[in-house]
Amino acid sequence: MSSTTTSTEATTLRLTSPLPTPKDLEALIQTLHREITSSDFSLPAITRLLQSYTPSQDDYAPYAHFDTSKPYTRNLVDDGNGHFNLMILCWTQGKASPIHDHAGAHCLMKILDGELCETQYEWPKEDEACGNSPMRVKKQTVHGANQVAYIHDQIGLHRISNPSSTRPAISLHLYTPPFDYCKTFCESTGQARTSGRCVFYRDFTKKNKQEAQQFPLPNPRAVPNVDVAGAAATAACGGQMDMSLRSQRPMFVPSK
Numbered sequence: 001m002s003s004t005t006t007s008t009e010a011t012t013l014r015l016t017s018p019l020p021t022p023k024d025l026e027a028l029i030q031t032l033h034r035e036i037t038s039s040d041f042s043l044p045a046i047t048r049l050l051q052s053y054t055p056s057q058d059d060y061a062p063y064a065h066f067d068t069s070k071p072y073t074r075n076l077v078d079d080g081n082g083h084f085n086l087m088i089l090c091w092t093q094g095k096a097s098p099i100h101d102h103a104g105a106h107c108l109m110k111i112l113d114g115e116l117c118e119t120q121y122e123w124p125k126e127d128e129a130c131g132n133s134p135m136r137v138k139k140q141t142v143h144g145a146n147q148v149a150y151i152h153d154q155i156g157l158h159r160i161s162n163p164s165s166t167r168p169a170i171s172l173h174l175y176t177p178p179f180d181y182c183k184t185f186c187e188s189t190g191q192a193r194t195s196g197r198c199v200f201y202r203d204f205t206k207k208n209k210q211e212a213q214q215f216p217l218p219n220p221r222a223v224p225n226v227d228v229a230g231a232a233a234t235a236a237c238g239g240q241m242d243m244s245l246r247s248q249r250p251m252f253v254p255s256k
């Protein structure tokens with residue numbers, strides 16, 4: 001009998017074999033590196049992998065950098081060698097992201113702490129592109145600790161909000177392929193615009209220790225790679241865009 005495994009068999013094996021339960025965030029990252037090396041990866045297996053990860057505060061605290069002046073703070077945990085971005089997002093009480101797409105990427109979100117409400121919307125129809133029809137809600141789900149949610153542009157658009165007025169929330173996001181820009185939408189008119197460059201803070205203590213030692217920083221846990229002041233630019237149609245500025249100058253310019 002031939003021992004050759006065809007690529008179809010290999011894919012099937014990957015679809016059916018559960019990945020080992022990660023003992024910590026580092027183990028999760030290692031498995032993601034092994035499993036996501038192209039667009040040909042097993043979404044069910046990766047979803048189960050994220051579900052099986054039991055977060056501990058020790059694991060994610062180094063990345064849980066909050067800028068409470070913003071609706072939410074994006075922190076890069078790992079850049080997946082260019083194949084994915086793993087991020088920890090910290091959600092200010094009562095705040096929300098704008099309605100947005102995901103630039104064709106798969107997006108998995110696991111709640112690490114608190115709860116997050118996801119409102120999914122339908123894409124505006126082509127004849128609504130001029131932007132005069134309110135956006136249609138498809139569904140609304142409150143995700144509790146440890147739950148994993150998935151969205152892709154083929155499913156629709158979404159907005160995430162922290163429904164609590166007192167408690168921050170923290171989530172782990174996996175995007176593959178990584179993306180720098182997405183579209184945001186005005187809820188009342190459906191009008192779309194391109195976001196500024198999606199930015200994030202980087203954790204220098206874990207990933208770039210030497211660099212952090214060379215450049216001591218006021219906050220040893222995380223530093224923004226830009227001045228994010230411009231990130232609070234208020235979107236033209238309500239909500240604030242918090243995905244902006246990876247370059248040295250503000251790039252988020254509301255369309256009107």
Ligand SMILES: N[C@@H](CS(=O)O)C(=O)O
Nearest residue numbers: 074097159160173242243
């Ligand atoms: N996709 C958003 C977070 S969320 O609102 O889903 C981001 O990457 O900033």
Ligand SMILES: [Fe+2]
Nearest residue numbers: 100102107158
């Ligand atoms: Fe999103």
